[in-house]
Amino acid sequence: MQREVGTLPLAPALRARLAAAGFQTAQELLDTGPCGLSKEIGISREEALEALQVVRQECQGDTARTPGGSGATRKCTALELLEEEQSQGFIITFCSALDNILGGGVQLTKITEICGAPGVGKTQLCMQLAVDVQIPECFGGVAGEAVFIDTEGSFMVDRVVDIAAACVQHCHLIAEAQQEEDHGEALETFSLENILSHIYYFRCRDYTELLAQVYLLPEFLSEHSKVRLVVIDGIAFPFRHDFEDLALRTRLLNGLAQQLIIIANDHRAAVVLTNQMTTRIGQSQSTLVPALGESWGHAATVRLIFHWDNSQRLATLYKSPSQKEATIAYEITSHGFRDVQPPAVPPSTGGTELNPRKRPRTEGEKQ
């Protein structure tokens, strides 16, 4: 119990008074008791009682730090962690090339960040993941629910309906081809209405609402314990416009990042964030880099950057703790996020006049 008073989570004013009165370790505080404490430093008995409770909790947390309890082991050996990781599922993205470079799909308990220019497909991937997390375990999914926090207003329910319908059809085809018993049961619960009712949607209009939502999320997640995915679509948007104090922004973002890591770990959920791109003007050229600054780059564990190469969409794995950096191509079809299919029809000659960055509008150009 030799924990120093300066390392205990007490209010700064209280801590200053304790230091002035000469208390050094937590044990001394506990020995003095609430009456003695209130007399020595001049605070009311209720405040002294509260402070002692905090101290007792903190010291008990130190000595009795055992693994287990609510499924979140904070302390274990690497071997136990390895076994846990190997039994954990991934959230597949339906684009096998992307799943390969990610090592199986979007990992649970980690924060994945998707950066890209406008229109490249970040929100599409988020909607795809919100559907994919609900795939039953017999088809290779994690059978969880999804929380979608939208700050830009880009969530389109009819698009989710299209994606979900395609996913259900895909599972039906697998069930017919493989003919196993549990497939039939799982398919009964995996219907369009079910999928849509398990996506919890929150709309946040500015950064205060976003911060409040994230800090209230642990309570929500303990009530809905099946949630395995938290998507924040557009984490850059509320922090980029109308923010004068950049130091405050960095502090808030770092606090937000730590809170998200705690949520990902305690509730075994995957957290997916989307970020915008900004231009950095260098010596002789300008490059596109992810927004929100250098310190935000450390918040995400896995970073994917989506970009264009003429009219082909590419995804680069820029940062990952276990996979090598790689680049693959993907496509957005009417069924959702998919691999690039080899072109059956040669591209039309009129295509060069169109702006390659704009989504094709006519049906004939969509594959």
Add this chain to the structure above:
Amino acid sequence: MVVLRAGLCPGLTEDMIQLLRAKGIRTVVDFVSSDLEDVAQKCSLSYKALVAVRRVLLAQFSAFPANGADLYEELKSSTAILPTGSPSLDQLLDSGLYTGEVTELMGASGSGKTQVCLGIAASVSLGLKQHILFLDSSGGFTASRLYQILQAQTEDEEEQAALQRVQVERVFNIYEVLGALQELRDRLSQQVVSSVGPLKVVLLDSVSAVIYPLLGGRQSEGLALMMQLSRELKTLAREFSLAVVVTNQVTRDSSSGPLKPALGRSWSFVPSTRVLLESREGTWQKPSTQRAASLAKSPRQPTGIQVELDIG
């Protein structure tokens, strides 16, 4: 600033303390620096008793000077140099990580800090068969990647034993880090050799993730906690002969300024050795596994040395 309390030393009774406090003597420093004859007269206490108490208090609370030769002998027998698993990094650090010191790895996002930490963990647990404590505050520890590194280094089936020697603790705010370090100190000072065998390395990845939310603004709380943390780390390293490795981020002053290490000037005095990791290419369009490590601060080598690292 220890307050005089009954039981601090034999001979110091509650009445004595009340009398002394009435005359304005509250702490040990006040007592030891006051004129004892004067105090004996004013408080009507026995001079001999006061002198005895002062002797005990001085023995308990003052720091004794140590002989340089003795210090050198002690250092020679207790310091160990641990290989990091990468020969070029060892060359940069003057043959490896020194116990009793704090070493810092800094770099931008994706520059390989966590990979180097995993490499150190693999090399120490496999090669030296020592235990390691990995404090993960950023969620970047992946056991399967550690397993991969171990498999690449050894042919026998020793990976399982090596993995068991790596203790991982997930700490996500500053108070949890301080609690974990306190618990480690209690365990080591009681010399409980149960599951934690001979502990040699403590890795904290990353220190800026826990301190950044506290710094800045008008609250100076963050600086105080940062210094508490640095004191804990340094005293742990020195007292128990551990090598402490921390990772730090880099920031920019403005959107086009040069990269500089995070946490500011005050933190720059804490580690004795600082290594900066950089990617070879400037942009993210040509990925590779090569990294450049340069020495930014060292007590033994000239700064500015650069080596190539492969984190693949």
